[in-house]
Amino acid sequence: MDQTSFNLHAKAWQCIEDFESAREPELVREARKLALRNDVPQCTASQGSLLSSLVHMQHAESIIVVGTSPVVETAQLVEALDNHGKVTVVDSTADGIRILREFIAEAADETHTIMRAANADPSRFLQRLTPDDYDLIVVCGNTSNYEQTLAHAASLLHHGGAIVFTDALAFARRGNKGGLTNAADRSEQAVTMRNIIEQLQDDDRFTSSLNPAGTGLLIAVKR
Template sequence: MNAAAKNSPRTGSLPASLAYAEAFVAESEPSRVARRKASGLGLASISGGVAAALTLLTKTLSAKAVVEIGTGTGVSGLALFAGMVADGVLTSIDSESENQAAAREAFSEAAVPSRRIRLIAGQALNVLPKLSDGAYDVVFVNGDPLEYVEYVAQAERLLRPGGLLLLHHALWEGKVADEQNSDDEPLIVREALEAVQDSGLFTAALLPVGDGLLVAVRD
């Protein structure tokens, strides 16, 4: 074995290590219930690793005002609330009222005060332009992947300096990294990632947690 091989990272046990990392932070009971409801509705939830990352990042930022695109049944909202300050408000947008009803139940189960919850039913691209410029600490994107480029443009406007853009499904089932893959979802997600890089407004990192999480700080 040459010196380079000796000093290179060991990758043989990587899948097991990733599974260990994903399960490292225990999930709350309200989150488990919300995850089961999502499964019953045929919805995919963020992974445990992504949930832990959302909580960590919002807590590090002492986030008070957060926008979420894609409420789902509340799994990601619970993770965001767990890191936000005690009086922080989550504005969450989803086109499906059934999803938001389930999310509201999850938030109630977790004893989140109603004054901290702002659920808006509607199309994200119709709602986002109505939100205030530079008023948000975090924008979490987990909506329609075919609208990701537009979501990035809205996040540029909505985030305060130092705020975070968190873009879920940033690796889209492992297909984003394959530049020969021209399917709609990985293609648009790839364009969204390039938009972040090319904007000159963000300092970004792409984390291989869950289905991929882009973390970008608004400069």
């Protein structure tokens, strides 16, 4: 790929992000305002659009989000559920759960989708959930969430269910040195994502795909 192609890809990414941002629904816009007030990192609009498409393709009804103040991701998924289903959000941090509960309280009158937020260690919480009962799991936030959630994914997802790891290219972390595009980047997120990609390649229970939307999405579907 020559320099012109690289430049075109960068312009394409910005074009797509601008397009998706302009058509984000009001619930997601309000979640972004809440995230901004609390100095919480926000995922991209293109990521949210792809997650929404996954929800519709799967006819998802039951979703788990494991993250750190994932108000924007939660809003994107709630919006995609179109007043149906349930979203369970797991956040081990005190600030994160406070912000999530504020969002849920504000959104309660705008959607019939059931939302609940659990302030708990992901590994301990996930092991208590009903096996084979979930359509989609979305992982974001602290790097420690990633491998903890993967360990329970095969049990929680039914056949055809998917787990999605955000920031799969490890671009969103402060101090990153190019993430997965740079083999010398040994940041925690980059190392973790390389390990997860390798694990999923070797796991016959899943088929996986790395997608460039946002800062990268790793999507693994349970066979």
